Amino acid sequence: MTTASDWTGVASGWDVHRDRVEQMKAPLTAALLEGLALKPGERVLELGAGTGELSRLLADAVAPGGQVLATDVSPGMVELIRRTVTDRPSIRVQQADATSTRLESASYDAVVFRMGLMFVPQPADALRECRRVMRSGGRLAVAVWSGPGQNPWLSSVGMSAMMQGLVQGGPPTGPGGIFSLGEPEQLGAVAREAGFGDVQVLRVPIVAQYASAQEHYESVESLAGPLHQALRAATPEQRAAVQTSAAGLIEPYRAAGGYQVPGEALLLLAH
Numbered sequence: 001m002t003t004a005s006d007w008t009g010v011a012s013g014w015d016v017h018r019d020r021v022e023q024m025k026a027p028l029t030a031a032l033l034e035g036l037a038l039k040p041g042e043r044v045l046e047l048g049a050g051t052g053e054l055s056r057l058l059a060d061a062v063a064p065g066g067q068v069l070a071t072d073v074s075p076g077m078v079e080l081i082r083r084t085v086t087d088r089p090s091i092r093v094q095q096a097d098a099t100s101t102r103l104e105s106a107s108y109d110a111v112v113f114r115m116g117l118m119f120v121p122q123p124a125d126a127l128r129e130c131r132r133v134m135r136s137g138g139r140l141a142v143a144v145w146s147g148p149g150q151n152p153w154l155s156s157v158g159m160s161a162m163m164q165g166l167v168q169g170g171p172p173t174g175p176g177g178i179f180s181l182g183e184p185e186q187l188g189a190v191a192r193e194a195g196f197g198d199v200q201v202l203r204v205p206i207v208a209q210y211a212s213a214q215e216h217y218e219s220v221e222s223l224a225g226p227l228h229q230a231l232r233a234a235t236p237e238q239r240a241a242v243q244t245s246a247a248g249l250i251e252p253y254r255a256a257g258g259y260q261v262p263g264e265a266l267l268l269l270a271h
């Protein structure tokens with residue numbers, strides 16, 4: 001499980017690496033926007049909005065006349081979103097926990113949660129909350145990471161940190177872990193449990209590009225909310241061991257210009 005402070009601790013890393021994050025997630029973002037088919041004038045709620053980059057695209061998709069409420073549980077991320085969206089007056093920003101938003105019922109045409117639901121230990125509760133705030137006929141788009149085997153760009157560092165005894169709490173596939181909703185059937189079942197119908201789960205391949213193994217390690221360390229503090233608190237020897245081990249794990253993906261490390265997201269679309 002992660003906390004709001006885990007994410008506030010990496011907000012500056014997300015600020016620095018926002019272009020890398022968006023580039024890597026571009027195929028997922030395209031599939032999400034296509035699946036939602038937003039129309040001018042619609043109202044969209046984004047949960048766990050992170051940097052706010054996706055919020056800007058959502059605002060463009062509902063213009064003219066539409067509105068986006070960009071939210072996040074972490075105060076540091078909320079601050080980041082505020083700075084990102086200054087050029088989009090149709091976006092409002094507010095702090096909210098996905099499991100209890102305190103927003104009015106039946107008030108949004110679409111709800112979006114990109115790469116955050118898996119951190120919620122009771123994900124069906126968060127999806128029930130999404131349903132509550134949706135208008136009749138509203139659409140849901142949720143993205144999570146597939147399993148560790150499909151995401152070596154991330155699991156290479158996570159597994160290496162685990163081998164050094166640096167990872168506290170349960171396994172990353174357990175409740176609230178980054179890979180906790182990594183199976184399509186599992187993700188679909190959570191949506192149905194929360195009362196959604198017409199549930200579809202798509203696999204979306206992505207590629208993470210790095211100029212060097214050092215760049216790979218540093219970017220994952222800066223972005224990984226759950227791992228960041230453990231790695232920062234480690235001894236120099238432990239960090240060096242994690243770095244060496246992670247570099248070995250991404251070696252198969254060496255390519256022209258550095259490394260092209262594969263990943264896979266799952267995109268849940270439901271009504």
Ligand SMILES: C[S@@+](CC[C@H](N)C(=O)[O-])C[C@H]1O[C@@H](n2cnc3c(N)ncnc32)[C@H](O)[C@@H]1O
Pocket residue numbers: 002004007008021047048049050051071072073074077096097098099113114115116119120
């Ligand atoms: C991996 S980041 C993804 C950020 C952004 N959505 C993206 O795709 O680039 C996860 C985000 O979810 C937020 N988050 C985690 N748990 C949350 C919760 N219970 N409610 C709302 N946001 C949450 C974190 O603060 C963080 O900004």
